[in-house]
Amino acid sequence: MHISSLRQTGNRFFDFVCLWVLPVGLLMLLGTLFFLPDRSVHHKLYYGLFSIPTLLALCIRPSELKRLVGEPVVIFFMLFAGFAILSLCWSPTTTAADNLIKRPLHTLMLFFGTALLLRHRPGVLKSIFLGAALLALLGTLRDLYAFALTYTPGTRLIGTGALDNPLLSSHLFGFFGIYWLWMAMDSKRLHLMALCLAAFTVMFVAVVATGSRTPLVAMTLAANWLALLCWNRRSIPLFAAAPLVIAGILLFAPHLITGRGDSYRFEIWQTTWQLFVQHPLIGHGYDAPMRVDTGMGYLLSEPHNFALGVLFNVGILGFIPWIAMIGYALYSGWKQRALPVFQLASTLLVFGIGAGLTEGGGILSRPKEHWFLLWIPLALIAGLNIARRAGCLLPAPRPRISDTQFDQLTDGARLIEEDGLGPKVLELRDGSFLKLFRRRDWYTSGAWHPYSARFVRNSQRLALAGIATPDVLELMVRTDGSQGVRYRPLSGQTVRQALQASTSPQERQQLVHRLGQFIARLHDQGVYFRSLHLGNILLLNSGEFGLIDLADMRLLPSALSAELRRRNLRHMQRYDQDRQWLFEEQVDALLEGYASTASASMSQALRTQLGHSPRTAH
Known part of the structure; x- marks a missing residue:
């Protein structure tokens, strides 16, 4: 100790x-x-x-x-x-x-x-x-x-x-x-x-x-x-x-x-x-x-x-x-x-x-x-x-593309995600995805550290650490100052979709146990993913896990402290369905999977935070 x-x-x-x-x-x-x-x-x-x-x-x-x-x-x-x-x-x-x-x-x-x-x-x-x-x-x-x-x-x-x-x-x-x-x-x-x-x-x-x-x-x-x-x-x-x-x-x-x-x-x-x-x-x-x-x-x-x-x-x-x-x-x-x-x-x-x-x-x-x-x-x-x-530097961005070039690139694209201001993610004709990041005011952190750059850098560093992420193809800048990242998506389904499709409690328990191991691995490698929830973790066709939506993330030099680990799991409890699956129905499987990878002290800290004692105590 x-x-x-x-x-x-x-x-x-x-x-x-x-x-x-x-x-x-x-x-x-x-x-x-x-x-x-x-x-x-x-x-x-x-x-x-x-x-x-x-x-x-x-x-x-x-x-x-x-x-x-x-x-x-x-x-x-x-x-x-x-x-x-x-x-x-x-x-x-x-x-x-x-x-x-x-x-x-x-x-x-x-x-x-x-x-x-x-x-x-x-x-x-x-x-x-x-x-x-x-x-x-x-x-x-x-x-x-x-x-x-x-x-x-x-x-x-x-x-x-x-x-x-x-x-x-x-x-x-x-x-x-x-x-x-x-x-x-x-x-x-x-x-x-x-x-x-x-x-x-x-x-x-x-x-x-x-x-x-x-x-x-x-x-x-x-x-x-x-x-x-x-x-x-x-x-x-x-x-x-x-x-x-x-x-x-x-x-x-x-x-x-x-x-x-x-x-x-x-x-x-x-x-x-x-x-x-x-x-x-x-x-x-x-x-x-x-x-x-x-x-x-x-x-x-x-x-x-x-x-x-x-x-x-x-x-x-x-x-x-x-x-x-x-x-x-x-x-x-x-x-x-x-x-x-x-x-x-x-x-x-x-x-x-x-x-x-x-x-x-x-x-x-x-x-x-x-x-x-x-x-x-x-x-x-x-x-x-x-x-x-070490994969910490951004690749050279593509020369600024005009509106005409952007229209040619996105011609025939399928809308994947949008908000009140317009498209956010497009599937292009060649099967690659284009994630759009709008221009930020010059005095905001998004202007000095663009979210597109964070997405690319995080993807590179996670890939070098052996964590599956979308394969970035290019970083581009438009004439209006907005940016885009074209990438090849991961093949699989979100863990949320996989849990919904589970046919038995045992199957769900095994999946959550493996998910606990994956989250512990992220924490041990210094990955603090603020947007960590079951919609941003993919269950790949290979059976491994991967991450998407990578802009809102910090990669620390050392393993996360107990406080950051607790805070990260609290983020996952914001979604009702995720909380029910992970922290009510399958909390034992989650913590046991986490404990099989993380140190005993970190695992115990999470149990204490969740107010949960291991079942083997009886």
Whole structure:
């Protein structure tokens, strides 16, 4: 009993971390640098709300590691970080070894935590990024307003909060600028696209105001990459926009690009390369001090190029997994370019690669602006790859279909279900079903997490868990914003129909006993089906059970708690006929079937809730 209680407590903690703590932690990591007093607070927020909770969750459930460490991006990172830690054996660094080892471990927790979040609560990523981007937009508007009030020729915008450098500030402005550009490309509504373009303009103006030129190159690279990934009618103006903007800057404000020369970049790179060739194979070691004299009167300590920094610190042996990690991530983004979330993650990575051409110091650092260039995009792609393999990501939707195409698709269809607003389910001529989901207001949860998407995602995840569900064929969007899911239905009858057709109490008892086993299996696999009733459970022709009407469902990382199990069975008691069959006539068969699959403690909790004692008590 004690072990069972500990296991249940561990499950609740794991679920709490994956479903609530990690989303908050990622939001804090992305959106708070504009408002915090210094980076140390940012570090503490990340450690307390993301890194440490991820580590504790994995200690509670180490079985998750098998799935996480099988991702190539993660493998390449661990090889890179492992060699960096090994290089401390020959590094002349004066920093304590334990301090340096913590940095790649915290970065690894970014990969693991992002993967856990995207696997167990994938639908929240869109809300997290939107929340962080809105925080960044508010902070940027505030910074631009203050900059305009105090502007004098030659000054450069430095973000407030924990931002203290024009170039580092430009990384965040550019990062969220790319996010808003992706939102505009992905938007299906013109007014929303216009708002996203306005937000992008604010972030772009902030990048220009910093006087940093590399982010302009990085944003151009990212915009072209995004146009290639999307490849629709919006791609052509996006291709044309970048050279037009650069031409406009050269024409009206050329000093923004030419005013500071090359900032000694070529001298820095030449000196760094000369240092690299002294130890080309293994490098000078992780965190090895660098001194670059460009004749400015003071020494520089950074190579100002990510790739050169890696070569200097860990040589060719460390560079190989580093470049392989980036290359595989870009390949994943291109291969999965039909999925909008991959478009965003890989475009952010391309921006980071471009920004890293003239920026970069320590190869493994604490959370700061550099994380937005490489580690955050790489962690996103790794997590998305893991979530895709687990069936947690939606398939690419069919291109928006016109009213004419919809009429052709539904011509001759048989009406299966309707409500006061029109058809809800149609049987098409090819035998497939089309379930329609009407457009929701923008401020409702149905707009941000469409029920059509929930239906498809739940169907995929249940199928991977071995639970029969309708086979989804495609997800489609109509011109009016409504959506539809075309699927191949399961063959069978509802359990309600099967019970009605039962010819004897014994036959009904056997069916209810098997139903109890199936419900226990759902609960043990973390399936909380709010619409669980006998009309949504099918008795298949094969004799197994299956589920339909899947939109109103939560799939939790762990088995359901006793309270959720009781609540789920209370839902089934709302229907008079179901209650009579299951909780009056055949309650013993239901609970005995449930107890044959679920744990003794959970079975007893349900008996207590129903006020029912086992018949064997006498």
